Amino acid sequence: MDYTLKKNKVMTSITSSSYAVHFNETAYLRLNEHLSNANYSKIFILVDENTHNFCLAPFMAEIHGDYDFEVIEIEPGEINKNIETCTQVWEVLSELDADRKSVLINVGGGVVTDLGGFVASTFKRGINFINVPTTLLSMVDASVGGKTGVDLGALKNQVGVINQPEMVLVVSSFLQTLEERQMQSGFAEMLKHGLIKDHSYWNELKALSSLDAIDQLIYHSVTIKNEVVLQDPTEQNIRKILNYGHTLGHAVESYFLESPKHELLLHGEAIAVGMILEGYISYKLTGLSKDELEDIKATFLSNYPKVSFSPEDIEAILKLLKFDKKNSHGNINFVLLNKIGKPEIDVKVSQELLVESFAYYKN
Amino acid sequence: MDYTLKKNKVMTSITSSSYAVHFNETAYLRLNEHLSNANYSKIFILVDENTHNFCLAPFMAEIHGDYDFEVIEIEPGEINKNIETCTQVWEVLSELDADRKSVLINVGGGVVTDLGGFVASTFKRGINFINVPTTLLSMVDASVGGKTGVDLGALKNQVGVINQPEMVLVVSSFLQTLEERQMQSGFAEMLKHGLIKDHSYWNELKALSSLDAIDQLIYHSVTIKNEVVLQDPTEQNIRKILNYGHTLGHAVESYFLESPKHELLLHGEAIAVGMILEGYISYKLTGLSKDELEDIKATFLSNYPKVSFSPEDIEAILKLLKFDKKNSHGNINFVLLNKIGKPEIDVKVSQELLVESFAYYKN
Numbered sequence: 001m002d003y004t005l006k007k008n009k010v011m012t013s014i015t016s017s018s019y020a021v022h023f024n025e026t027a028y029l030r031l032n033e034h035l036s037n038a039n040y041s042k043i044f045i046l047v048d049e050n051t052h053n054f055c056l057a058p059f060m061a062e063i064h065g066d067y068d069f070e071v072i073e074i075e076p077g078e079i080n081k082n083i084e085t086c087t088q089v090w091e092v093l094s095e096l097d098a099d100r101k102s103v104l105i106n107v108g109g110g111v112v113t114d115l116g117g118f119v120a121s122t123f124k125r126g127i128n129f130i131n132v133p134t135t136l137l138s139m140v141d142a143s144v145g146g147k148t149g150v151d152l153g154a155l156k157n158q159v160g161v162i163n164q165p166e167m168v169l170v171v172s173s174f175l176q177t178l179e180e181r182q183m184q185s186g187f188a189e190m191l192k193h194g195l196i197k198d199h200s201y202w203n204e205l206k207a208l209s210s211l212d213a214i215d216q217l218i219y220h221s222v223t224i225k226n227e228v229v230l231q232d233p234t235e236q237n238i239r240k241i242l243n244y245g246h247t248l249g250h251a252v253e254s255y256f257l258e259s260p261k262h263e264l265l266l267h268g269e270a271i272a273v274g275m276i277l278e279g280y281i282s283y284k285l286t287g288l289s290k291d292e293l294e295d296i297k298a299t300f301l302s303n304y305p306k307v308s309f310s311p312e313d314i315e316a317i318l319k320l321l322k323f324d325k326k327n328s329h330g331n332i333n334f335v336l337l338n339k340i341g342k343p344e345i346d347v348k349v350s351q352e353l354l355v356e357s358f359a360y361y362k363n
Numbered sequence: 364m365d366y367t368l369k370k371n372k373v374m375t376s377i378t379s380s381s382y383a384v385h386f387n388e389t390a391y392l393r394l395n396e397h398l399s400n401a402n403y404s405k406i407f408i409l410v411d412e413n414t415h416n417f418c419l420a421p422f423m424a425e426i427h428g429d430y431d432f433e434v435i436e437i438e439p440g441e442i443n444k445n446i447e448t449c450t451q452v453w454e455v456l457s458e459l460d461a462d463r464k465s466v467l468i469n470v471g472g473g474v475v476t477d478l479g480g481f482v483a484s485t486f487k488r489g490i491n492f493i494n495v496p497t498t499l500l501s502m503v504d505a506s507v508g509g510k511t512g513v514d515l516g517a518l519k520n521q522v523g524v525i526n527q528p529e530m531v532l533v534v535s536s537f538l539q540t541l542e543e544r545q546m547q548s549g550f551a552e553m554l555k556h557g558l559i560k561d562h563s564y565w566n567e568l569k570a571l572s573s574l575d576a577i578d579q580l581i582y583h584s585v586t587i588k589n590e591v592v593l594q595d596p597t598e599q600n601i602r603k604i605l606n607y608g609h610t611l612g613h614a615v616e617s618y619f620l621e622s623p624k625h626e627l628l629l630h631g632e633a634i635a636v637g638m639i640l641e642g643y644i645s646y647k648l649t650g651l652s653k654d655e656l657e658d659i660k661a662t663f664l665s666n667y668p669k670v671s672f673s674p675e676d677i678e679a680i681l682k683l684l685k686f687d688k689k690n691s692h693g694n695i696n697f698v699l700l701n702k703i704g705k706p707e708i709d710v711k712v713s714q715e716l717l718v719e720s721f722a723y724y725k726n
Contacts, residue, residue, distance in 0.1 A: 083450055086446075090515055094515060097693070099688075122485070125523045125524055158487060327462045330404065
């Protein structure tokens with residue numbers, strides 16, 4: 001697929017529980033209104049090295065008014081989404097006299113918005129924060145739902161809170177700074193939105209030859225995620241469907257993150273694997289048809305690199321499942337599909353079938 | 364004062380926002396009911412070395428039923444109320460297969476309940492927790508209000524969240540394990556409750572010759588704090604009155620915590636100093652009478668050791684004020700008294716008057 005971008009029309013904002021997601025021109029309008037009304041004592045902007053280089057200047061150019069700004073930079077990459085980085089940011093906030101009336105604006109991908117949201121939610125028991133996702137992944141996934149957090153060793157998002165930002169600003173021009181591999185990674189979450197909620201969206205995404213309509217697609221994905229999250233903010237039931245592909249996908253991602261002999265997998269690449277594996281399990285357990293399973297496999301394999309797993313890899317990955325956040329009482333709970341667009345939650349899966357799913361992925 | 368304890372009658376539970384504080388026999392009754400209904404996957408008990416030795420066995424003896432327990436021990440003392448200790452507990456919870464349906468029961472003083480509450484509130488984005496305060500300080504102060512958190516270096520409670528426990532169990536027999544100095548430390552918060560809300564309670568506490576009525580006194584203090592917290596859970600306005608004596612008291616406590624040449628001050632000892640200092644400032648700024656100021660000074664000096672401050676100490680302590688959590692827009696906001704029982708919030712104080720208050724304390 002062609003990942004170049006084209007300009008699109010103005011989109012209305014999407015209202016979530018206590019805040020709104022604003023798009024493009026509207027985003028900057030609402031941000032400027034908010035800053036001029038909120039009387040913040042100081043504005044802190046959290047970036048990583050990449051967004052410092054590519055996004056900070058265009059972002060700052062759109063802010064009108066005379067505010068007291070401080071920029072805090074963290075190291076990029078999932079490997080730095082940890083408590084040590086949080087401690088550094090908490091300490092810098094303290095040194096720079098952040099108080100409870102300060103605001104933290106997180107400008108970056110999921111690492112920056114997840115970590116920044118957690119740091120803000122816990123600094124002096126909580127200051128305001130605003131998320132400005134700059135990757136496709138964080139625009140369609142991390143931007144809505146209030147999940148904040150960091151990894152504990154290789155265990156993804158093991159420490160965090162659910163807390164809502166003041167607003168989320170989706171500015172699609174930031175995507176022009178992304179490499180194709182990063183775009184593809186985000187695209188995996190959009191494909192997931194089709195699989196769990198909207199068969200025609202799945203078909204539309206599969207058939208794309210370019211991302212000319214990226215604004216509309218992001219909008220559609222954010223709408224799907226927002227509808228789910230509003231029904232179940234604390235993930236007691238329906239919100240779990242957003243974890244399709246993530247139970248095995250997270251374990252694969254964690255394993256590659258901590259295993260020195262493997263290259264790093266991006267989040268979308270790992271959950272692309274997870275969605276094939278869990279598609280196979282859905283075929284075996286919850287009635288997904290053979291045709292739809294083959295459709296899922298072919299779509300992901302044509303968009304994402306095929307990963308090799310040795311028997312030792314598979315064993316280690318399956319061991320990591322016990323840390324999945326959806327577990328309870330020693331059971332690993334999967335989200336599976338009855339068919340494309342119709343998920344089923346809290347399904348238990350045998351160890352044999354898990355191993356079998358890797359064999360299906362391989363062949 | 365005689366700090367020995369006597370047995371008292373059954374007290375009704377106090378209901379806070381979303382949970383209740385239960386006392387003595389009722390506490391164990393409600394705990395057993397809760398555990399038998401909640402279907403927790405595993406029960407984790409957080410203790411420090413002291414409560415492991417003195418409180419864990421009597422606590423466990425009161426739990427009826429066949430549950431899967433794990434005990435996690437942390438190092439005692441404010442010096443260990445930090446993110447490193449949190450990381451250890453998060454890691455142990457992960458290793459011991461804690462899941463979202465697990466519960467953490469914090470059995471200890473303020474360090475254990477503050478840190479344990481924060482760890483539980485952030486582990487997998489939040490698991491249930493129950494607080495069992497074992498010191499007088501934590502019974503009358505940390506038990507109500509949902510403040511959780513840890514220190515960042517010497518900065519007290521700089522990182523934390525507001526989150527409510529499932530229930531709080533106040534079992535006054537644990538106080539028999541405390542040294543007199545620890546009892547006195549908690550007593551300072553009770554005196555504060557009198558100063559900010561109830562002149563006759565202040566008079567009653569001053570006149571005590573024994574703690575025979577400790578159960579009723581704890582109950583009265585918890586009721587006062589609970590009334591304040593229910594009106595303003597997130598400390599936008601009236602809840603700030605609970606910080607009387609704490610602006611300077613916390614700075615004194617932080618300074619002694621990080622300064623190697625000073626002995627450690629207990630929390631109550633530090634805020635006893637803070638309440639005299641802020642009493643003097645109240646006399647100068649908000650109409651506290653000379654008689655009431657003298658009453659406050661005499662009461663605290665007769666119950667708590669007099670602390671010596673060099674000019675360098677005072678300078679360093681005043682510098683720490685800029686980290687106070689009540690600050691905003693560069694202002695340090697004090698809670699002062701118009702008279703005993705009638706506080707005033709958000710008062711700004713000049714540097715000169717702060718220095719003068721230390722001179723008053725000294726003479």
